[in-house]
Amino acid sequence: MSEHLHPDSLSAFVEGVLPEHERAQCLAHLAECDHCREIVFQAQEPMPVPATAKPEPVWRGWFAPVPVLAAAAVACVAVVGVSLYLHHPAAAPPPVTVAHVNPAPPPIQPPPEPPPVTQKVQPRTTSRRPVPSQPSTDSTLVDTTAPKLAPPPTVDVSAQAQAIPTPLPPSVTIKDDRASADVLSGISGTVTDATGAGVPGATITLRQPAGAFSRNARTDVAGQFQLTGVPPGRYELRIESQGFQSAVKQVEVPPQQMAAVNSVLQIGSVSETVEVTAGASAVQTSSAEMSRSKSRSKKVSPPEPRPLPSKLPAEITVTSGQVTLAVDSNGALFLSRNAGKTWKAVKPTWKGKVADLITLPGPDVFQLTTDSDSIWLSRDGNRWSPAPK
């Protein structure tokens, strides 16, 4: 074996700067000489230390207690709120009366002062997702002690449902920006159980009995839902959730306004139909009103439609004429021409899953949106073509 390599050559080898012929000589020696191999491995630079988190600027330290204090404050408020809710005797009675708020002046004008309120009937309905129209939050407020309330209601409201049209402020941005004047009208509301807790995942089905419009939605974790872009008119709103009685409401959606529908689902399996009529012209904003008249009729729920061929639940169902389309939870589209008795899978010409499905006025009745935000149109629900851009 030749003499050991000099540290000068070894360091150059480790740093990879040796010419090829000298590197080969070096490797040949290293293959034989464990002494030099040991030096080479020891002479390597230490392993790079994983990058640590970038130190925070000093000024951030000044605000370090703020999140802690904020969290503590929120926790205190939550504890106090829960305690008051659980021990307050007035919290027990169900919300049999509701206030009515007159519609605000046209959106261009500044909104009037909200009516005086004294007590919240449904504390849990004000929640994580704010209702887009400002006065609608006030619509859940009831003045049960005010003797000088305005005369009898012009709106029929049940004990468990209310539909109050509320104007949208001009600054509200609607995500569903379909090119229609109806985009500003819609329905929003909250579905709660008998204890006032929001019912998440409840299926909301909006149908136009005489027309072709149909929309579906689900309540969020707070039990809230919102349907925008609903043309004005009279609708049938069906609310279903497993373990609860289904509720069907007749809702009047005024032009360019959001109808607020709050529903309390009862435990059980018998469906309940509630007639709700809301007229924009009959609602006042200057004072709160109490409504006591209600009409309620019970009937047997309609038969459940046949399951989809995919055996998955239908997330969205729309109907136009004889054609019913359904999107299952996997984003597949199915078509039925006999009101859901039999289903046929629609062969997708798009890529991805169907994320949304609506009906439109005009020749292209159906419009679907994929999970990659591409929009497709169809007249018969079976043949689809991409929407012109």
Next chain:
Amino acid sequence: MDAAPAISALPIEDAESVGLTKNEFATVLLAVGDKYNYGLPPGVAATPAQIRTFWQSLQLRDLALAHACALGRDTAWRQFIARFREPLKQTAIGITGSAALGAELADSLYAELFGLTERGEQRRSPLAYYSGRGSLQGFLRATLAQRNVDRHRRTSRETPLSNEDVAAAPPVAVPSEDVLVRLRQSLSAILSTLPPEERFVLSAWFLDRRTLLEISRILRVHEATVSRRLQRLTAKLHKELLTHLQASGMSKAAAEEALGTDPRDIDMNLRTLLQVSRSAAFLPQGVSADSEQT
């Protein structure tokens, strides 16, 4: 050849800043160039352009500093201490894995670098051997590693066996002497045909038990590359050893038994074989293990 024009074109202000004259630095550059034939294989004459490229590739600032220190220039030493004292100590601690041993190693190297150890009649600092091809930091690291390995080999014989808590190696059947001789010859023949880099991989993996990461960092390739190369080399070695053994007169069954019939044992068997016959296996053919001088 007249290298003065090429040298004058180099940025040698750094040399003057550490107390080295232009002539002294030119002498260093010429010596380095001659020693390494300007980066060319031996026997190849360098063109002026190649000479210029070679010098430009050197770490001129480090080279000037090292040689100025070797000549005992105070300015250079002040700079050297400012730049390398703490890194040298930290490197020594990293190599030895001990603060006390690292400090001791670094201090002893300092004494050497100052030229306090004599070689023959002349005191000479190791810095005088620095060529400038790699970084001065790398040179110092390699020197430290070399001193550490030397120290360990010198003192490890004094370490009592009772202090070594090493797990016993699993019992592996060592072939008989006759089979072992054949295996050595076959292995030497096969290894001699392998490129140096593959032999290095084999020895680092099987003999030194280095990790894939350590080997990959030395060879500047990815760990997966080393892994694939090892797999390929192991399979190739096994196959060729079988062929060699059969060619030397052994039956296939006997050859497989000598290497280990269980494929899972191939790593262990090769390691054992390489360890048993290491002195012969990694030497070029014709050189006996007895003539090894390291």
